[in-house]
Amino acid sequence: xxxxxxxxxxxxxxxxxxxxxxxxxxxxxxxxxxxxxxxxxxxxxxxxxxxxxxxxxxxxxxxxxxxxxxxxxxxxxxxxxxxxxxxxxxxxxxxxxxxxxxxxxxxxxxxxxxxxxxxxxxxxxxxxxxxxxxxxxxxxxxxxxxxxxxxxxxxxxxxxxxxxxxxxxxxxxxxxxxxxxxxxxxxxxxxxxxxxxxxxxxxxxxxxxxxxxxxxxxxxxxxxxxxxxxxxxxxxxxxxxxxxxxxxxxxxxxxxxxxxxxxxxxxxxxxxxxxxxxxxxxxxxxxxxxxxxxxxxxxxxxxxxxxxxxxxxxxx
Amino acid sequence: xxxxxxxxxxxxxxxxxxxxxxxxxxxxxxxxxxxxxxxxxxxxxxxxxxxxxxxxxxxxxxxxxxxxxxxxxxxxxxxxxxxxxxxxxxxxxxxxxxxxxxxxxxxxxxxxxxxxxxxxxxxxxxxxxxxxxxxxxxxxxxxxxxxxxxxxxxxxxxxxxxxxxxxxxxxxxxxxxxxxxxxxxxxxxxxxxxxxxxxxxxxxxxxxxxxxxxxxxxxxxxxxxxxxxxxxxxxxxxxxxxxxxxxxxxxxxxxxxxxxxxxxxxxxxxxxxxxxxxxxxxxxxxxxxxxxxxxxxxxxxxxxxxxxxxxxxxxxxxxxxxxxxxxxxxxxxxxxxxxxxxxxx
Ligand code: SF4
Ligand code: SF4
Ligand code: SF4
Ligand code: SF4
Numbered sequence: 175x176x177x178x179x180x181x182x183x184x185x186x187x188x189x190x191x192x193x194x195x196x197x198x199x200x201x202x203x204x205x206x207x208x209x210x211x212x213x214x215x216x217x218x219x220x221x222x223x224x225x226x227x228x229x230x231x232x233x234x235x236x237x238x239x240x241x242x243x244x245x246x247x248x249x250x251x252x253x254x255x256x257x258x259x260x261x262x263x264x265x266x267x268x269x270x271x272x273x274x275x276x277x278x279x280x281x282x283x284x285x286x287x288x289x290x291x292x293x294x295x296x297x298x299x300x301x302x303x304x305x306x307x308x309x310x311x312x313x314x315x316x317x318x319x320x321x322x323x324x325x326x327x328x329x330x331x332x333x334x335x336x337x338x339x340x341x342x343x344x345x346x347x348x349x350x351x352x353x354x355x356x357x358x359x360x361x362x363x364x365x366x367x368x369x370x371x372x373x374x375x376x377x378x379x380x381x382x383x384x385x386x387x388x389x390x391x392x393x394x395x396x397x398x399x400x401x402x403x404x405x406x407x408x409x410x411x412x413x414x415x416x417x418x419x420x421x422x423x424x425x426x427x428x429x430x431x432x433x434x435x436x437x438x439x440x441x442x443x444x445x446x447x448x449x450x451x452x453x454x455x456x457x458x459x460x461x462x463x464x465x466x467x468x469x470x471x472x473x474x475x476x477x478x479x480x481x482x483x484x485x486x487x488x489x490x
Numbered sequence: 491x492x493x494x495x496x497x498x499x500x501x502x503x504x505x506x507x508x509x510x511x512x513x514x515x516x517x518x519x520x521x522x523x524x525x526x527x528x529x530x531x532x533x534x535x536x537x538x539x540x541x542x543x544x545x546x547x548x549x550x551x552x553x554x555x556x557x558x559x560x561x562x563x564x565x566x567x568x569x570x571x572x573x574x575x576x577x578x579x580x581x582x583x584x585x586x587x588x589x590x591x592x593x594x595x596x597x598x599x600x601x602x603x604x605x606x607x608x609x610x611x612x613x614x615x616x617x618x619x620x621x622x623x624x625x626x627x628x629x630x631x632x633x634x635x636x637x638x639x640x641x642x643x644x645x646x647x648x649x650x651x652x653x654x655x656x657x658x659x660x661x662x663x664x665x666x667x668x669x670x671x672x673x674x675x676x677x678x679x680x681x682x683x684x685x686x687x688x689x690x691x692x693x694x695x696x697x698x699x700x701x702x703x704x705x706x707x708x709x710x711x712x713x714x715x716x717x718x719x720x721x722x723x724x725x726x727x728x729x730x731x732x733x734x735x736x737x738x739x740x741x742x743x744x745x746x747x748x749x750x751x752x753x754x755x756x757x758x759x760x761x762x763x764x765x766x767x768x769x770x771x772x773x774x775x776x777x778x779x780x781x782x783x784x785x786x787x788x789x790x791x792x793x794x795x796x797x798x799x800x801x802x803x804x805x806x807x808x809x810x811x812x813x814x815x816x817x818x819x820x821x822x823x824x825x826x827x828x829x830x831x832x833x834x835x
Binding site: 236387 | 520521628732738747749816818
């Protein structure tokens, strides 16, 4: 991890000095454990702020929307896929970007770590690649990173960037995942009432803070439907109907576009598993259209194309 | 002043009995974190906790609160007349509230209860509430209450303070309201003077356990327009995703939005927490938005808490140092750092 940090700094410095990038977007070490802070660097002297470890779970593609300058950006597998999606949706141009690819071994699930140390206060976490060490006031424990991956990382099949201008290291081997949608299948098997109950419980603690939606690079509309006031689409209270409307609509807006980067779930202050919505749609996109978002610059996503030879006759 | 000791087991029974006279709210474990909930059958209070995920502000100031009801039915005599929604303002107690969160109610009070305006809902609810605080023996690394006028055993804003003595709780009444609650609290034994002294003495070094400090001494002398135009706001705001997490979890944020919701011929006027992080917060009906950019909204949050508020209210900041926003901001925008930047600007 530390070697990546060094390489990111060197690369950012070179890009800024050579003028290949006017700004560089990466992460800075956070002020609290298990948390890093997205940062924009424009002065080559500032590159020492850049940092990389297994807590870079926020999707940096968020910060590209609408920018007009030349941007250097670090990207692992899912972030690069979101960037691809951004490009084909015209949110940023390919020729503006210098993508510094990182083969990713997954991000640590901060909630799993807190559970493992039984919610004792965590003062420091040191990432040593395969293992990480957690320190508190009167304890120190070492864990295997493999057992603490974010749920989306545990089923990831695109650890290596899809699109990049240079790589920081050799790509790592991708493994096939047996039954990646086991969780979704379990829900699919439920009857309508149990399903409704399941999703109602899933979002019951939601605050409507919109961290999930705003952490998502796909949510870039200038005015989100939840903020529309003329007319107003959805109520502003925490009435369960409005909260469910928000979650369902948000999920559907991500259909065929979500790269399962996990940013939404990572940021929720209430620990809500809203990925259960988007994962079903990801599975459908795969089953019905053989589509995984963010893999191709030259193909349109299934929900924004019309083809006269569509295999469904209802739409032809 | 009555001091009493209750064994921890007895304390729970006492609270259960107290439920006859008060609606008693206690910290309970809810999934992976703690929350304040009403004490009733099947609920187990858990005082062995650091702090609740959400602040207890919602007990006095709910996230969504019905203010008025009305009918749109032309056949009704009171068509279109707003009627205040009935509420239950019988006595309530929040037991186990942390000193920072009690302090926060005082910081919010200047907004809802002042010579110019008394918010009927907030005031009635707050006045019916007795705050029984639990001193912090093991503060979190993100707590900075001592920098902003509080402390792990601070009595500000509390009616009763509890000292955790290991197997028992020592109660110290601080106000009339607090004494009244303790009169209703059955059981316990009178505490000896030496026990009280010991408890108070052992509480003192806890302040040293607060590892986070934030300078606020120069905020008031700063020139407001200069701070407003400071060059660092865009940098501070870069990572912000403009969610409402920091303001909703904050015990001292008080902004709300009023909405009418109509179903059939019945309408409700509801107020909901609002957040200055949202573009809609300042969106004018003309279509103009004076805070169109993210950095303006981020600046508003910090300027309000750390500059406008101290300017208006004698130097204290609108922050109790609970550290929630530090822990739960999804992108690690840390108020402690921003405060330092503003103070030293
Ligand atoms: S981040 Fe969590 S609490 Fe906030 S809106 Fe999303 S699901 Fe609700
Ligand atoms: S400061 Fe953090 S919690 Fe607050 S709006 Fe910005 S991203 Fe959300
Ligand atoms: S601003 Fe942050 S630290 Fe201060 S009271 Fe609010 S949530 Fe707590
Ligand atoms: S910081 Fe923002 S939401 Fe909080 S009280 Fe001030 S203006 Fe309102």
